[in-house]
Amino acid sequence: MNGPAIEAHGVTVRYGEVVALDCATLTVERGRVCGLVGTNGAGKSTLFKAIMGSVKLSGGTVRIDGMDPVRARRAGEVSYVPQSEDVDWAFPLTVREVIMTGRYGRMGVTRRAAAADHAAVDLAIDRTELGELQGRQIGELSGGQRKRVFVARGLAQEAAILLLDEPFAGVDKRSEATISRVLREHASGGGTVLVSTHDLAALVALADEAALMARRILVHGTPEEVLRPEHLTRAFGLDPLARTAEGVAA
Numbered sequence: 483m484n485g486p487a488i489e490a491h492g493v494t495v496r497y498g499e500v501v502a503l504d505c506a507t508l509t510v511e512r513g514r515v516c517g518l519v520g521t522n523g524a525g526k527s528t529l530f531k532a533i534m535g536s537v538k539l540s541g542g543t544v545r546i547d548g549m550d551p552v553r554a555r556r557a558g559e560v561s562y563v564p565q566s567e568d569v570d571w572a573f574p575l576t577v578r579e580v581i582m583t584g585r586y587g588r589m590g591v592t593r594r595a596a597a598a599d600h601a602a603v604d605l606a607i608d609r610t611e612l613g614e615l616q617g618r619q620i621g622e623l624s625g626g627q628r629k630r631v632f633v634a635r636g637l638a639q640e641a642a643i644l645l646l647d648e649p650f651a652g653v654d655k656r657s658e659a660t661i662s663r664v665l666r667e668h669a670s671g672g673g674t675v676l677v678s679t680h681d682l683a684a685l686v687a688l689a690d691e692a693a694l695m696a697r698r699i700l701v702h703g704t705p706e707e708v709l710r711p712e713h714l715t716r717a718f719g720l721d722p723l724a725r726t727a728e729g730v731a732a
């Protein structure tokens with residue numbers, strides 16, 4: 483592995499006339515949790531897609547562990563938990579089966595789970611506290627439980643880099659606490675986490691560093707530094723102290 487875990491330099495992405503990212507630069511070193519903060523439409527999801535190599539760049543470069551992002555993704559180095567899953571919730575899949583899909587990249591064409599696959603899934607289930615729910619149909623789960631399932635799928639993949647787009651939106655307190663703990667543990671074990679959140683209050687406990695974005699990275703530093711009122715005013719365009727974090731971001 484060469485270079486930082488995530489290195490986006492001068493990244494520009496356009497959707498037709500819309501400039502979603504305008505020269506965004508962000509470096510995240512291994513073993514860190516970085517919180518990504520910005521208004522709706524600030525380009526957070528697009529930055530995740532650029533890091534995954536799933537969107538065309540009009541400018542700039544992305545390197546993951548020194549590698550091209552598509553290569554890194556194919557090597558299973560990066561796992562992405564999107565804001566909303568494109569999943570048919572009525573499809574009869576159990577929690578365990580969904581988490582096992584995180585192992586598909588390692589199974590080859592037969593998709594036959596070996597002992598190592600079951601062990602990785604067991605560990606992911608344990609860490610996300612889904613033991614009692616592993617036989618349930620995913621359609622029966624609450625929003626927070628579903629989120630934990632997709633975080634568990636990322637853990638089962640054993641990717642060094644976890645990208646999570648709004649994992650705390652609409653989840654219950656228990657799921658929020660579990661996901662936060664899992665992310666901190668991942669970083670303590672040498673992994674890297676980039677997580678977008680609207681929950682500014684939780685950022686200090688969750689993240690080692692934060693990045694404030696509005697089509698590009700405006701400030702990148704400790705959460706305390708990034709959350710200074712003058713920076714939030716710049717990113718959100720109003721007095722953040724006059725509103726709750728949720729209200730500002732909405």
Ligand SMILES: Nc1ncnc2c1ncn2[C@@H]1O[C@H](COP(=O)(O)OP(=O)(O)OP(=O)(O)O)[C@@H](O)[C@H]1O
Pocket residue numbers: 497498500501502520521522523524525526527528529565
């Ligand atoms: N497929 C697309 N086609 C056209 N415009 C898009 C597309 N995806 C995103 N955009 C636009 O690009 C900009 C950045 O969107 P993006 O989803 O990256 O922001 P975000 O910070 O993740 O916002 P949110 O929190 O609402 O998901 C927005 O103006 C959005 O409307």
